[in-house]
Amino acid sequence: DAKTTQPNSMESNEEEPVHLPCNHSTISGTDYIHWYRQLPSQGPEYVIHGLTSNVNNRMASLAIAEDRKSSTLILHRATLRDAAVYYCILRDRETSGSRLTFGEGTQLTVNP
């Protein structure tokens, strides 16, 4: 699977928007972009996914660059409960099947 690069850590203030970047310069045309997050001492949970177009759901928005070499997860109003490790993962629907390969993610700290 193509590799992703994320900052090790980011900080935000409560009730402010957060933009979490992910670079994936070797992405292929069949790679889906997935985001999961992991709260302390818990299993990861799905946040959002996309292929080419920007996506919104109740948790977040995903903005995908036109060349697909980068994407940004947007939390519109951070809360203390959003403090977690956020993983950006590429899944090749043609070769990986349902497998996901996790990197080290971005540790998001939310300040009150």
Place this chain on the structure above:
Amino acid sequence: DGGITQSPKYLFRKEGQNVTLSCEQNLNHDAMYWYRQDPGQGLRLIYYSQIVNDFQKGDIAEGYSVSREKKESFPLTVTSAQKNPTAFYLCASSLTSGGPLTQYFGPGTRLTVL
């Protein structure tokens, strides 16, 4: 409620003993996965199964074994051959076709080998 259960939450074992971690799901998912997580690191895939009675090695299968006799269950045995078994173990499940193939995770088992 539908979901994935793992038991126990905390497990202590002496070095050299085999130990089996339980994972059960009632989501009717075909695929199940076992991951290992060490402090400050991401998840690494140990084994996965796409269908009953079939499973494949992940990236770090050495020292582990699994079985998939029922769709709902995917137990992981940590054998004495695993050199550094102390870790946080996570089980997940997913569909294998249609949609984003979202993986749903259990609460994890924290294994400490003394």
